[in-house]
Amino acid sequence: MNWQHDSVTAANALTARWVKTCSGGSVVMAGAAAWPLLAHLASAAEGRGRGELQEAVGLDAATASQAARSVLSIMDGSTAIRSALGLWTRPDLPLHPAWLATLPAGVHGELTSDPAADQLRLDAWAKEQTGGLIADMPLQLTDHVLLVLAMALTVRTTWLRPFTDGIDLFETGPWAGREIHVLRRSTHVLDRAGVADTPTGPLSLLRVMGTDGIDVHLVLGDDSMKPGQVLTAAMDVLAGLHPTTPAGLLRAGSPGPGMTVRHGRDHAPDDVLNVTVPRFTLASTHDLLDLPEVFGLATVTDPSRGHFPGISTQPLAVSQARQNAVATFQATGFEAAATTALGAVGVGIPPNTNTRPA
Structure with missing residues (x-):
């Protein structure tokens, strides 16, 4: 299998399905900043949720994590592209070492019992990883969020x-x-x-x-x-x-x-x-849960049962999935950035519906 070719093709296919949903107005989106996260979820999911995520990712869920790492390695190979993956979990959430090992080294941090302080830390991460193009993380932390998986992607070039x-x-x-x-x-x-x-x-x-x-x-x-x-x-x-x-x-x-x-x-x-x-600058905020059929998030957001036994023995469901994106086309060059974040809660807890204004 040609990991790089197949992974890029699959990521582009996700973007193509997403852009088909655009109906009007100015918008900027980055499927490449969401696809690796969905791939890592697919590898850890079970049942119908695994099938839906696998369809969204476009590759076998069993090898999706490896494909995600291949996409990240392609990005890392360009001096014009900067990508970063981040994982934050509550200390009392047990993680399977095998799944954690599929993520890049050094990306795992902890969430505390203070969501406001954690929000500031994650906002600072988004700002740092995008060189200031995006000021905050697109999701809202609450006491119920046990896990956050995020990706930041930035492209800069000079004409x-x-x-x-x-x-x-x-x-x-x-x-x-x-x-x-x-x-x-x-x-x-x-x-x-x-x-x-x-x-x-x-x-x-x-x-x-x-x-x-x-x-x-x-x-x-x-x-x-x-x-x-x-x-x-x-x-x-x-x-x-x-x-x-x-x-x-x-x-x-x-x-x-x-x-x-x-x-x-x-x-x-x-x-x-x-x-x-x-000359333009565009900025958008997307709620990926509004398009569950595109991102494979229909079943895994059901909070009545767990969907990711590959991540933890604690049953988890996705509660938030959002992206902030910006793009600027100017006389000297182009720059764009996107930060995508997925939040998970323990089952039986209603998903958080509060979001910050764009």
Whole structure:
């Protein structure tokens, strides 16, 4: 088995299912910051809950922990990516050494009898691991929480060729009639942009190359397409499932959303790709329990019985599963971060429904 290839494919498949649920508005999400946590849960679960988690993870639950470590090792191999796993448990919660050994060394800490103090410590962990991009842990600690499993993921890159800042007024598209901050850049490398033909409609794509092997792909769909359709189609395009025509081969006119090809007189004979894109910062908070079918969390949240005998002899159920995420696209580079956290309680205790505002 090719652990790295299969693990990355499975993690991407989770992201693809998640983005299909996007219905509108601005959103940022990171399936890669949730998948390893679900994999570690799947390896320790039993019964129907194990089957649901295994389906969400997309790999055999028996080898899911090994696959999760493979994904983390890939991330650790890039200087532009920083990932961290964290586990905190109450001292009176017995843990099976075999499951604990599947986690990276040094990630296990303790929860005390003071949830407020523990919250500050976990918030500080999230802030430190994301370089300040995310200020707090997405879950709320209570006296009932016995275990917290979390992951922080950060990506930072600097553009090989920076943009220049400006302000523009758009006449058409999603920003029609609005004066917004934009970024501009010109290049003679036309294949950085193109139009993809997908079953849901044409997509305009722009590849922005960063340092340390990180590329950011900007995608714009037709006004009639929903965000979930655009994102799903974009992932299929990047996977090579739909054909893309480079900008240099497009005919004059408007071959794709937000893209115009025209001929003009110039003293230089070379074609030029002129790019104007919005400068943006997006932040989102997600409750993964709102989408149990995506994340395999339907059964394991039932507090009437335990679901993770592989973790502890104490019966446990998932009570919280949330993610905070942020992304910034600016003139000099791109940075994004996500922190995902799962909380577990002893069975028979109602799951905590109190959450902090985003």
